[in-house]
Amino acid sequence: MKIALVDSGIGLLAAAAAVRRARPDADLVLSSDPGSMPWGPRSADDITAHAMACAKAARAHAPDALIVACNTASVHALSALRAELEPDVPVIGTVPAVKPAAQGGGPVAVWATPATTGSPYQRRLIAEFGRDAQFTEVPCHGLADAVETAQEHAIGVAVGAAAALTPRGVRAVVLGCTHYELVGGRIRAAVTGEGGPGPVLFGSAEAVAAQALRRIGTAPDPGAAPTGGLTVLLGGRTARLPEPAATYTEGRLLAGAAVTP
Structure with missing residues (x-):
């Protein structure tokens, strides 16, 4: 095949x-x-x-x-x-994994490109499949480009900036861009509170x-x-x-x- x-x-x-x-x-x-x-x-x-x-x-x-x-x-x-x-x-x-992320309740963060964050498409997904979970949309400026070129410093800066916009204690993070799945471990580490279990990542x-x-x-x-x-x-x-x-x-x-x- x-x-x-x-x-x-x-x-x-x-x-x-x-x-x-x-x-x-x-x-x-x-x-x-x-x-x-x-x-x-x-x-x-x-x-x-x-x-x-x-x-x-x-x-x-x-x-x-x-x-x-x-x-x-x-x-x-x-x-x-x-x-x-x-x-x-x-x-x-490919559809952002809003539905499975919402099944465990909130709070949930959706990391996506700035063009997708707040878009009617993403808002419809959250409205249709978000259930009662509390969603925060997080724009990830420059992250896809940094991942594409594997620039370690740029990845770190972009991940850090998005993590700063992510509420502490989120239960799940939806990776709304396929590039982000390549650095999932770094994203999880960046949004994990001190001594906390860390959120579940939901890719596609x-x-x-x-x-x-x-x-x-x-x-x-x-x-x-x-x-x-x-x-x-x-x-x-x-x-x-x-x-x-x-x-x-x-x-x-x-x-x-x-x-x-």
Whole structure:
């Protein structure tokens, strides 16, 4: 089987690693366009155009399913991508994990890009699935860009600034951008009070990986032979994993696979 993933940059590593852990025998196609980052401040039409270009480049490799591993692209481009690719290629979007985070009650913080924080889309999610939990929306200025380039100091500054806006004692933190899942440990440490147990982090990678497997009619098999290959497309051209990917556990996991070219 072959599963493709689309994102602006290396935020797709989290979902790709989740697929790799669930099915080590699955081939992966990672299609991104880091030169166009960030997508958040762009218009909906512009975001759709960039996501569509990445998806079409991935489609040329005949995937069985495509994961839109980007919250922003899922908001603005999912309908267009499904109209273009389905029913031949199932398209799975990424939704911030507001619903599961709310199930344990509040208080809950939602870390997201400044463009997403306070947006009608995020507010609707909270209103529909937030139940009685108390939600705080936290804008994370510069965090996605810092993660993309693996600049340790910039990551620390961005995480620290967002943590300062997060109420102390939150029970859960929703990671509303796929890039944030790559530094989940640092985020949890930054919002954990002295001597406290720390909040539960809610990302989307595991859920979208599971949904992709369901859509193609297969099940997780973590014990499968690790025969899955890896194709990387940057701006539509075959390449190697960007150097910053090796900074993260997910990137190193994927680098263990055969890389095309």
